[in-house]
Amino acid sequence: MGDRLTLPSWTTLAKLDDEALPLLSTALLIARDEYPGLDVDLYDTLVQSHVEHLRTEVDAIALWPLKMAAVNRHLFDELGYAGNHDEYYDPRNSYLNEVFERRLGNPISLAMVQMEVARRLGIPLDGVSFPGHFLVRLPVDDGLLVMDPFNGGRPLGVDELRERARPHLGGELPDDRALLQILDPAPHRAILVRMLRNLHGVYADDEQWDRAARSADRILRLMPDQPEALRDRGLAYLHLEHRHGARQDLSRYLQLHPQARDAASIREQLVELSPDRSRMH
Template identity: 70%
Template sequence: MGDRSMYLTNWNALASLDDEALPLLDAALLIARDEYPDLDTELYAAQVQAHADALRDEVAAIEPSALKMAAINRHLFVELGYSGNHDEYYDPRNSYLNQVLDRRLGNPISLALVQMEVARRLGIPLDGVSFPGHFLVRLPVDGGLLVMDPFNGGRPLAVEELRERARPHLGEPPDDKVLLQILSPAPNRAILVRVLRNLHGLYAEAGEWDRAARSIDRVLTLTPEQPDAVRDRGMAYLELGYLPGARQDLAHYLQLAPEAGDVDQVRERLIHASASRTVLH
């Protein structure tokens, strides 16, 4: 991967990597460093490695991959006490990996990330799944898939439960073909974008527009020219009173998505931004 230290501090260098080379753990810690600038990324990377090292001999002695995964889940979710934060699901700390490792609390995608990173260090090809609603993980086993819910202790999910979980988002339970498509592995870049979008949504809902703008700007660093992200950054800039940035992003969104359902609303906001004057503080 080249000089790893460069990717731990430089978003543009990180974003230039192909998806296969994009280091999931390092990038997740870089997201956390935006909120916690003094964060020691090496310390937290070592903590994940320590989780894997503690399991290495036990997992090596187990043959079936499903049982290897059961040992990993027992260590993470029972012995170490990682769990889904059901009481404060929308706490932004659930999305920052340093806080997840410190508090042993997280949301589905952050817990999946810990689970995946530990499993992969033990040679187990655990992948994330951008399932509708809650993020899941999957492991190929005996010609099929073992799908697990990291938010609920890594519990395996049967096919019928997966269909029912997807039903509210699709309007009907998916057939086998659609379900397999939904269960496709999520690329690292898509996982990081989902973390950042979660943060953007939380901060926008709370009116913390500086953090909302920061989160969605990181999305655009990883996936340039994404229309919804361009629009969302423009809206955040507008709320912050940064009118040149708002005008540029909202106009660009109208060029990127001229047929989108919200173009009239965005055009109205652009007119408002163009008619306003930038106030310098």
């Protein structure tokens, strides 16, 4: 038996260097907010069972792309992990315990499963914060193998990657240098923040302001003073009538980001929230 997986503490995450920030256990920490009884060891053991099933086969293969093909075949074809195309915005797609249980996820949660299994097998798989859908990348002799975890780990060619990036670049096709920049490995912190942003967006759209506030708060535990998260938590607090917290967060947002596109509307909110204003009513 290996060491038991322990969850980090929200109070220490901001101090950790990116390399020291554990991806799987922090993702399970995010899930524990919604599922307080979550059994961490159960999911760690499940990942390890995927790894042990693959180890002999993968160790016997010499080339990285073929090792990765074996991992993808097991995860997506045999075990049935899949992108939830029908209910893309279901919050369960972002909670790893649910992804493990239902074998359904969104691009970033499926990438986390893929990365965790691959890395335990010694395969240097990284995430890519690609615009639109999150992807994964593997270094190969002549460049990079880029794959789409939301669609069974399918490899993506250069032309398709350019086309996928185009709508997010004002309609321009990225040249080789721009595309390589987009395909840089995503730091662990950025991956976890993107997962929490997805959750915030789902909950805000559904007007579940307590969960929206919590998701933004968790981003701030990873990245204190992240401007958009301060704004998002402040606006959620406003809906929850936590006026003091809203005033603090929105003021700090404007202090950090005075030229923000929504600065004028945030200032209007702050006028409404001013103590003098509340006494006038």
